[in-house]
Structure formats: C-alpha cells, structure tokens
Amino acid sequence: MVSAGIPVRLLNxxxxxVISVELMSGDVYRGKLLDNEDSMNLQLLDVVCQSRNGQSExxxxxxxxxxxxxxVSVPDMLKNAPxxxxxxxxxxKPPVRGPPPNKRPRH
Numbered sequence: 865m866v867s868a869g870i871p872v873r874l875l876n877x878x879x880x881x882v883i884s885v886e887l888m889s890g891d892v893y894r895g896k897l898l899d900n901e902d903s904m905n906l907q908l909l910d911v912v913c914q915s916r917n918g919q920s921e922x923x924x925x926x927x928x929x930x931x932x933x934x935x936v937s938v939p940d941m942l943k944n945a946p947x948x949x950x951x952x953x954x955x956x957k958p959p960v961r962g963p964p965p966n967k968r969p970r971h
Contacts, residue, residue: 875904877938877945878939878942879898883906883939884936884937885936887933888932894911895923906936907926907927908925908927
C-alpha cells in the first residue's frame with residue numbers, strides 16, 4: 865500500500881476546520897471540511913460560495929471533485945503539522961535493485 869502524499873495528509877489534518885477551495889472555474893468555496901479522499905475530492909459543510917462574477921450564496925453541503933480544484937487554503941495553525949518534520953531516523957530507504965555487483969553470480 866502506498867502512503868498518501870503530503871497534500872492529502874494535510875487535508876486529513878484539516879478535517880473539522882474551515883478551508884477555502886478555489887476551483888478551475890474561478891469560484892471559491894469556503895466551509896468546514898467534513899471529509900476528503902485520496903483523489904482530493906472534498907466534502908464541505910456550511911459553505912459560502914463566491915462565484916467569479918462576485919455573487920455569493922450559502923449552501924448547506926458541497927461535494928467538490930478533486931480534478932476541479934485549483935488550490936486549497938488551510939488554516940495557518942496547520943503549518944506546524946507533524947508531517948512537515950522528519951525525525952532523524954526517518955530517512956527513506958534506497959530502492960533495492962538486486963544484489964551488489966561483487967555478489968552477482970558469474971557465468
């Protein structure tokens with residue numbers, strides 16, 4: 865199983881907080897993040913939608929498809945989220961591609 869990338873993990877940390885989402889269309893949705901998926905699909909509650917022509921409307925719930933998202937703005941308090949800090953022993957292991965050259969069988 866592949867671990868989720870930093871953007872998805874950051875959204876996991878942002879659950880329950882108010883975020884802003886700008887879509888490719890230019891519309892901006894601001895609401896409480898209820899749920900997110902690995903594909904960046906988001907479910908927001910108590911949403912204020914501001915269309916790119918300036919009109920605002922209130923929506924109870926919105927489901928945003930991840931491929932329509934331009935960017936997401938999360939609360940500043942998440943800048944100290946643990947995923948941004950590596951512990952000294954957390955270095956990634958190099959990929960294994962077979963035995964070292966001096967250990968290969970001779971033909």
